[in-house]
Amino acid sequence: MSDHREPDAVPVVIIGAGPTSLTAATLLARSGVTCLVLERWESIHPQPRAVHLDDEVHRILARLGLSEKFAAISRPACGLRLVDRRMRVLAEFRRGTAIGRNGYPEANMFDQPELEALLRANLHRHPTVTLRGNAEVTALRQDRPGQVSIDFTDRSTGEHHRVLADYVLGCDGANSLTRAAIGAAMLDLRFAQRWLVVDVATDADLAAWEGVHQVCDPHRAATYMRIGRTRYRWEFRLRHDESAADFQAMDRLHPLLSPWPRDIPVEELRLLRVAEYTFRAQVADRWRDRRIFLLGDAAHLTPPFIGQGMGAGLRDAANLAWKLAGVLDGSLPERMLDTYETERKPHVRALIRMAKLVGTAMTRGGELGNLVRAVLAPRLHLMPGFKQRILSSQTPALRRSGLVVRPRLRRTLAGRLCPNAILDDGKRFDDVAAGRFAIVTFTEPSTTQRVEVERRGTALIAARPGSELHRWLRKGRAHAVIVRPDGTVLRTGCDPLALSASLPRTSAAD
Numbered sequence: 248m249s250d251h252r253e254p255d256a257v258p259v260v261i262i263g264a265g266p267t268s269l270t271a272a273t274l275l276a277r278s279g280v281t282c283l284v285l286e287r288w289e290s291i292h293p294q295p296r297a298v299h300l301d302d303e304v305h306r307i308l309a310r311l312g313l314s315e316k317f318a319a320i321s322r323p324a325c326g327l328r329l330v331d332r333r334m335r336v337l338a339e340f341r342r343g344t345a346i347g348r349n350g351y352p353e354a355n356m357f358d359q360p361e362l363e364a365l366l367r368a369n370l371h372r373h374p375t376v377t378l379r380g381n382a383e384v385t386a387l388r389q390d391r392p393g394q395v396s397i398d399f400t401d402r403s404t405g406e407h408h409r410v411l412a413d414y415v416l417g418c419d420g421a422n423s424l425t426r427a428a429i430g431a432a433m434l435d436l437r438f439a440q441r442w443l444v445v446d447v448a449t450d451a452d453l454a455a456w457e458g459v460h461q462v463c464d465p466h467r468a469a470t471y472m473r474i475g476r477t478r479y480r481w482e483f484r485l486r487h488d489e490s491a492a493d494f495q496a497m498d499r500l501h502p503l504l505s506p507w508p509r510d511i512p513v514e515e516l517r518l519l520r521v522a523e524y525t526f527r528a529q530v531a532d533r534w535r536d537r538r539i540f541l542l543g544d545a546a547h548l549t550p551p552f553i554g555q556g557m558g559a560g561l562r563d564a565a566n567l568a569w570k571l572a573g574v575l576d577g578s579l580p581e582r583m584l585d586t587y588e589t590e591r592k593p594h595v596r597a598l599i600r601m602a603k604l605v606g607t608a609m610t611r612g613g614e615l616g617n618l619v620r621a622v623l624a625p626r627l628h629l630m631p632g633f634k635q636r637i638l639s640s641q642t643p644a645l646r647r648s649g650l651v652v653r654p655r656l657r658r659t660l661a662g663r664l665c666p667n668a669i670l671d672d673g674k675r676f677d678d679v680a681a682g683r684f685a686i687v688t689f690t691e692p693s694t695t696q697r698v699e700v701e702r703r704g705t706a707l708i709a710a711r712p713g714s715e716l717h718r719w720l721r722k723g724r725a726h727a728v729i730v731r732p733d734g735t736v737l738r739t740g741c742d743p744l745a746l747s748a749s750l751p752r753t754s755a756a757d
Contacts, residue, residue, distance in 0.1 A: 257283045257377075258575055260397050260412040262384050262425055264288075266297075266359070267543035267560030268418035269366035271568050273311045276373035277682065278572035283410060285382040285399055287419075291363045298356055298474045299324070299554035300561075301640035305351035306667055306734065307565045310677065312372075313365055314351070320361045322475065323352035325458040329609070332464040334506050341458070348715075350667035350675050353640040354554070356474040382408075387415060387428040387539060395538050414571060415539045418560070423545035429536035436596075438528035438550055438603045440610070443491055445481040445500065446519040451511045453479065460507075461609050468610035470551075471507055478519070481507075482551070484610060491523035526550045526606075528599050534588040540567060547595045552605040555598045555642075566591050569682070569732040570650070586648040590662075597643045645735060652738035660723035661738050665730045668715035670708065676716070680706045680730065684750050688727035688743045689717050700747040707743060 259275055261268045264286035272282045300308075300321075308317045326342040347353040370376055385407075386398040395415045399408050417425025426433075455471070462469035468484040483503055485491075494500045497513050500521065508516060529548040534541045543560030567587045573579030644662035645651050653661035665687060667676050679685070685706035692700070692707055700707045710716035720728070725739040729746050740746045 256394075256411040257281055258413045259283070259416065259571065260285065260395070260410060260414075261416045261418055262397075263418035263420060263543075263545075264367075264378060264380070265292075265418060265420070265543065265560075266363060266366060266557055267564050268416070269363070269370060270307065270311065270561050271416055271418065271542065271564035272376050272378075273366070273370055273373065274564060274568035275572055276370070276376045277311075278569065278576075279375065280572050280575055281375045282377070283412070284376065284378045285384055285397070286378065286380050287383045287402070289380040289403075291360055291367065297359050297557035298472065298480055300355050300357065300558055301554070302347045302349040302351040302353045302355075303640060303642060303664065304558040304561050305355055306349045306677065307561050309350070310565070310682065311366070311369055313369055316365050316369075317355075317357070317362065318351075320365070320475075321355040321357035322473070324354040324356050324472065325456070326354075327459050327461060328456055329461050329463050332462065332467065334462075337463065339458075347640060348666045348668075349640075349664070350677070356472060358475055358478060359557070384419070384424055387425065389537055389539065393538075413538065413575065416542055416567070417539060417545045418542045418564075419545055421544045421548060423541065425539060426531060426541055426545050429533075429539050429541075431531045431533050431536070431541065433529040433548075434532050436528035436530065436599055436603065438526070438606065440526045440550070440606070441485040442524050442526055443483045443485050443489075443494055443503075444520070444522050444524055445483070445494075445504070447479045447481070447504070448477050448517045448519055449479070449508075449511065449515055450477055451508070451515045453507055453509075453511070455507050463609045465610055467503075469503070479507075485523065491521055494521055528603055530592065530596055530599065534592060535584070540584075540587065542567065546591075547599070549595070549599050550602040550606050552602045552609065553598065555602065559595050559598060562594070563587075563591055565733045583649055586650045589648040590645040590651065593646045594643055650731065650737055651735070658724075659739055660720075660725050660728055660736045663723075663736055664734050665728070665736055666715055666719055667734070668719070670716075671711060671714075676708065676730075677734065679708060680732075680734075682732050684732060684737075685730040686727060686743045686746050687716055687720065687730060689720050690726060690741075690743070692743050696744045699744055703747050703750060705747055705750055707747075 258280055259282045261272055261282055261284045264284050272284050275282050327340045329337040331337055381402040382399045383402050384399045388396045394411045397410050417423055419425050460471040470482040472480050474480050497518055501513055527548045528550055531541055531546045534546050542563040549556045549559055570583055574581050647653050651662045653659045669675055683706050685708055687708045687710055689710040691709055697707055710720055726741045727743050727746055728739050729737040731737050
């Protein structure tokens with residue numbers, strides 16, 4: 248990554264330098280695309296915000312080369328426990344901390360500044376990316392054919408600059424200037440709650456269960472989770488007459504925390520942050536205007552109850568980056584960029600609906616709600632498939648698009664993630680696919696098929712009988728599938744050579 252003076256023109260400008268932006272920049276750089284990242288602040292935001300990523304998103308981090316480093320700063324969560332206001336357990340959904348179908352633990356707790364530090368350090372490996380801090384974008388214009396003009400100010404010197412880009416990715420958060428510049432508006436999905444977020448560090452042992460605790464009480468709903476060796480997060484729903492200013496001192500805060508630290512002296516609890524957040528459910532009415540795209544919080548806001556806020560932004564980056572790289576190198580037609588919003592918007596809305604449902608079930612309903620929860624929660628494990636649904640990290644399939652070919656009335660693997668399975672040589676699927684298109688087949692390919700498929704720059708992977716990939720194909724009633732560079736199944740078929748013929752040539756084939 249370069250920190251030198253920005254060029255006059257660049258293929259891609261990315262506004263913002265949070266996790267979504269840094270992921271997009273790294274993925275583009277790995278495809279050889281030159282990027283300029285403009286960030287309003289000088290350095291990493293010091294306070295933790297997101298604390299959870301699932302195994303699908305951990306898999307994206309692995310594609311950036313950060314699997315082991317992220318594992319070193321995160322800890323697997325053991326599931327979810329529902330408790331009442333007296334901390335009596337209503338229901339418990341335990342999950343193991345073993346590796347899931349994506350190759351990583353299904354729930355991972357972490358400290359966001361540590362993750363952002365990893366992402367920035369990793370970006371330094373890519374000289375095609377320039378990250379410029381203290382750069383406040385002031386205007387975006389698309390008044391030149393095929394280019395976007397970006398005006399920004401150096402906040403340290405007051406100097407004004409302009410750069411031209413083929414494409415702009417707006418990763419500039421909930422108050423996005425990019426969103427305003429393209430005339431997009433947030434659609435309110437009717438969920439807003441004010442919560443107090445508290446981060447504490449202590450060397451003392453809280454002796455609490457190592458999963459997420461959800462206090463189901465409309466009078467004081469709360470969430471507790473351990474996010475590091477010595478770091479803990481609490482979230483409490485604020486009443487209408489309360490604000491974060493009422494809880495800045497530990498003597499006011501400790502009554503809320505006390506069910507967990509119990510007999511630990513107050514002086515052993517180091518308060519790192521007390522902040523107020525309004526959890527919202529919103530989606531932008533459109534995510535693109537010609538050469539400008541919205542990603543992350545600029546495009547959607549998700550209530551935190553299923554831990555998918557940051558993950559949604561990283562999924563945006565993973566979905567768009569390979570398509571944009573393909574358009575820039577000529578291997579994909581420009582119209583394929585339309586598939587970004589077509590695929591991602593319904594996916595995000597589905598997760599927001601789930602977060603709203605969980606949040607409503609856990610925090611609303613008054614005393615009647617408490618009574619219903621007390622009766623129903625202990626019986627939830629008796630409902631067929633309910634525990635698996637609560638603990639599963641698998642997200643919905645992507646909708647039909649130009650890059651997801653699926654029948655309307657028949658179940659298919661198209662639109663779903665291919666498992667990151669261990670192959671015959673001990674490597675995982677992603678290691679072999681290596682960011683390329685891949686064909687997975689349980690029919691042993693002939694030498695001619697293998698040569699022709701690989702000549703096109705596509706990985707060809709045989710799913711041996713008894714293997715995870717073989718079981719996955721059989722369950723999905725598919726003989727062979729095309730897997731996109733982001734791990735999503737593009738289409739199913741029978742003949743690997745016929746599937747390969749429908750793919751664009753990649754740079755590896757040139």
